[in-house]
Every structure is written in C-alpha cells, then in structure tokens.
Amino acid sequence: MLAKALPSILPPLTYKEEIEIAKIYSASGIFSGDEGVIRPFRNPHHTITKIALVGGGKEIKAGEITLAHNGILFLDEILEFKRDVLEVLREPLEEKVININRINGTYKLPSNFLLVGAFNPCPCGLFLNGIDENRCTCSESDRKRYLNRLSRALLDRIDLLNYVPRLKYEDISKRKDSLSSEKMKERVLKAREIQRDRYKKSEYNYNSEVKGRDIENLFNLSEESKKVLKIHYEKLNLTMRGYDKIIKVSRTIADLEGSEKIQDYHIFEALGYRKNVDGEIV
Structure with a gap:
C-alpha cells in the first residue's frame, strides 16, 4: 500500500520525461494515449525471468526496468525473486541504462527508475510479528540464508532501508496521519x-546523480557533519558507495527541511535509514 501511494507525492512529469515514456511505450506497442502520459508504476511477479526484467530476446524488446523508466519499479516479496535476476539490477541502478549485447551489436535501453522492494523478515513472515513474543518458526540459518538473497553489492545501490513493524489495533483504528500526501x-x-537551483550550472538534476568530488563541492557539509561521517565510516566499515549514499540521503533530508547546510542530525537520520531487519547499519 505504501509503495502504491508513492506516485502521489512525486513531482509532475517534465515534458522531456513525458516524451521519453511515450517513445518507450509506443515502441513496445502498449501506448494507447487515451489517458495521456502518466508516471509508470511496474509491479512484476517474483517468477519473472531475466530477459523479461531487463529486456532482450531474439527481437530486442524493452523489459520491466525500461518500462519503469522515469517511474517506479515495485518488487513485492523481493527476496522471492531468483538471486541472478536481482543481480542484473546492479547496472541500471548505477548507470540508469541497461546494455544488451548481441552478435550484431549492442543496444542501450533507458532504465532510470525508482526501485521499491518489500519483503518479510523471514521465510515464515512471523519474525518480530508478535506483540509480546516472537512467533517465528524459522531457524537462524534459514533466516540468514533467506536475507542473504539480497547481496551486499545490491544493497550498496539502495538508498533507504526501513523496517515497518506490525501495527497495533489502536493504530489501525485511528486512520489519521500527521502528514498527508498533499x-x-x-x-x-x-x-x-x-x-533545480543548485544544479542549474551543472550536468545534474537530482542529489542522487551527483558523483565523485562534486559531492563535497556541491553538498555544503557542516564541520560537525563531517566529524560524524568520519567516525561512522571507520566504525561501521562502510564501502565508498554506502558512504556516498549516506551523504546524498542527508542532503535530501536537509532539502526537505529547507536547510542550506547538511547538519550532524541529518547524517544521524540518514544512518537510521541504512539499518537492516536486525538493526545493523549496512
């Protein structure tokens, strides 16, 4: 439900994005034009093949990641997908395109999508599900094997990790949020x-696109935030990709608050969004 509500808070499509989506769907033979161009929301089943996900085949066709271009790719029960299928997401998440190699040439398909994945904390789905006790029937080795289907390399390319606990009855009956979609x-x-103002003189559009030394040059980190980053980089043995993700998320949190600088509390919040089911920062 949360994933399906995500499009309601996203910015309107730009004219460039509309044209790109229309071209992809027209070339794929699934663009009717009756409803105009809307932001894609793709939700493939966990039994999907690699070709159906990334594209290809005898006659090159767009896969789900290209059909999700400029939109959302939602993988429900992401750990039920085959590991080799999940691993092909690494290139498009990093490069925003997918390269398909054939004897007669290489095809480059756009795949700039927002990946949303959801999964249970264990195979039976009951780990930490009881209010007063843990009713999980899985062994610790079963849990580890299940969670390891999401490789460290793929996790490094995901910006936010968030555990959603089981709701109490009184929370369900309230049905009021302090922050509406509007x-x-x-x-x-x-x-x-x-x-848009920050990147008007650069090649970038969003915080997530900034790379290399430009991160330090464009993100305006306070001295306190730099100290927090240094401590946690050394303490948690973060990869460079994970380190960059934390800074990018911190910059976005600061933007949402209207803060010119990234403060230390923005870093702490971003670190909180890097925790796995067991509460470990990855």
Missing part, C-alpha cells in the same frame, strides 16, 4: 526547486 508533496516540490 503536505508531503508540497515539501517534495520545494526540495525539487532547491535542487
């Missing part, structure tokens, strides 16, 4: 304007 979208649009 209010959240306002904050997203303001943050988008901040980023």
Whole structure:
C-alpha cells in the first residue's frame, strides 16, 4: 500500500520525461494515449525471468526496468525473486541504462527508475510479528540464508532501508496521519526547486546523480557533519558507495527541511535509514 501511494507525492512529469515514456511505450506497442502520459508504476511477479526484467530476446524488446523508466519499479516479496535476476539490477541502478549485447551489436535501453522492494523478515513472515513474543518458526540459518538473497553489492545501490513493524489495533483504528500526501508533496516540490537551483550550472538534476568530488563541492557539509561521517565510516566499515549514499540521503533530508547546510542530525537520520531487519547499519 505504501509503495502504491508513492506516485502521489512525486513531482509532475517534465515534458522531456513525458516524451521519453511515450517513445518507450509506443515502441513496445502498449501506448494507447487515451489517458495521456502518466508516471509508470511496474509491479512484476517474483517468477519473472531475466530477459523479461531487463529486456532482450531474439527481437530486442524493452523489459520491466525500461518500462519503469522515469517511474517506479515495485518488487513485492523481493527476496522471492531468483538471486541472478536481482543481480542484473546492479547496472541500471548505477548507470540508469541497461546494455544488451548481441552478435550484431549492442543496444542501450533507458532504465532510470525508482526501485521499491518489500519483503518479510523471514521465510515464515512471523519474525518480530508478535506483540509480546516472537512467533517465528524459522531457524537462524534459514533466516540468514533467506536475507542473504539480497547481496551486499545490491544493497550498496539502495538508498533507504526501513523496517515497518506490525501495527497495533489502536493504530489501525485511528486512520489519521500527521502528514498527508498533499503536505508531503508540497515539501517534495520545494526540495525539487532547491535542487533545480543548485544544479542549474551543472550536468545534474537530482542529489542522487551527483558523483565523485562534486559531492563535497556541491553538498555544503557542516564541520560537525563531517566529524560524524568520519567516525561512522571507520566504525561501521562502510564501502565508498554506502558512504556516498549516506551523504546524498542527508542532503535530501536537509532539502526537505529547507536547510542550506547538511547538519550532524541529518547524517544521524540518514544512518537510521541504512539499518537492516536486525538493526545493523549496512
């Protein structure tokens, strides 16, 4: 439900994005034009093959990751997907394109999508599910084998990890959120304007696209935030990719708050979004 609500807080499509989506869907023979161009939301089943996900075949066709271009790719029960299928996501998540090699040439298909994955904390789905006790029937080795289907290399390419606990009955009956989709979208649009202004003289559009030394040059880190980053980089044995992800998420959190600088508390919040099911920062 949360994944399907995500499009409601995203910015409107730009004209360039609309054209790109229309071209992909028209070439794939699935663009009717009746509803205009909307932001894609693709939700493939966990039995999907590599070719159906990334594209290819005898006659080159767009896969789900290209059909999700400029939109959302939602993988429900992501750990039920075959590991070799999940691993092919590494290139498009990093490069925003997928390269398909054939004897007669190489094809480059766009695949700039927002990946959302959801999974249970164990095969039986009951780990940490009881209010007063853990009702999980899985062994520790079963849990580890299950969670290891998501490799460290793929985790490094994911920005946010968040455990969603089982709701209590009184929380369900309230049915009121302190932050509505409308209010959240306002904050997203303001943050988008901040980023547009920040990158108007660069090759970038979003915080997530910034690379290398440009991260330090463009992100305006406070001295306190740099100290926190140094401590946790050494303490947690973070990879460089994971380190960069934390800074990018911190910059986005600061933008949502309208803060010019990344403060130490923005770093702490971003670190909180790098925790696995067992509460470990990865």
